[in-house]
Amino acid sequence: MMKALFSLLLFLAFASPAMAERFVSCHDGDTCTLESGLRVRFAGIDAPEIGQPFALEARDYLTQMVEGRESRLDCSGWSYKRRVCDVFVNGMDVQKELVGWGLAYDYEKYSGGRYQNAQAFAQKMGRGVWSFPDGGFRPWDYRRRK
Numbered sequence: 001m002m003k004a005l006f007s008l009l010l011f012l013a014f015a016s017p018a019m020a021e022r023f024v025s026c027h028d029g030d031t032c033t034l035e036s037g038l039r040v041r042f043a044g045i046d047a048p049e050i051g052q053p054f055a056l057e058a059r060d061y062l063t064q065m066v067e068g069r070e071s072r073l074d075c076s077g078w079s080y081k082r083r084v085c086d087v088f089v090n091g092m093d094v095q096k097e098l099v100g101w102g103l104a105y106d107y108e109k110y111s112g113g114r115y116q117n118a119q120a121f122a123q124k125m126g127r128g129v130w131s132f133p134d135g136g137f138r139p140w141d142y143r144r145r146k
Helices: 002-015 055-066 094-100 116-125 139-145
Strands: 018-026 031-034 039-042 070-079 082-089
Touching: 018 055, 031 055, 039 070, 039 094, 055 082, 055 094, 082 094, 094 116
Parallel strands: 039 082
Antiparallel strands: 018 031, 018 070, 031 039, 070 082
């Protein structure tokens, strides 16, 4: 009975388009874990993989922005057992912030180019990954190589 009630409450929490919860840790620059234990993949961006330049900076900056803070999540789907969500802290679009600092790429395939302006700014300023010619080796290409 308790398991069924918990499952129902979990379903209702994630069925709603927006929810507020706190993150307890970040695995990398685009995936963090909520207090509930659910892993969240930040929508529309792709941060460097651990082992790539700026991966640890991306993870640490993301951790600083979201860990322990109430975050608003607008979730739209699932990817590899992770909830895919747009994440906002105090009204700030966390993904846009990461892209604007050159710590993640606009993953146009999934963002529809929503972060192109932030990425162009980071590129113009030579921030993060954009300190490398052409923005360095993309994480999606890095994963494909592994």
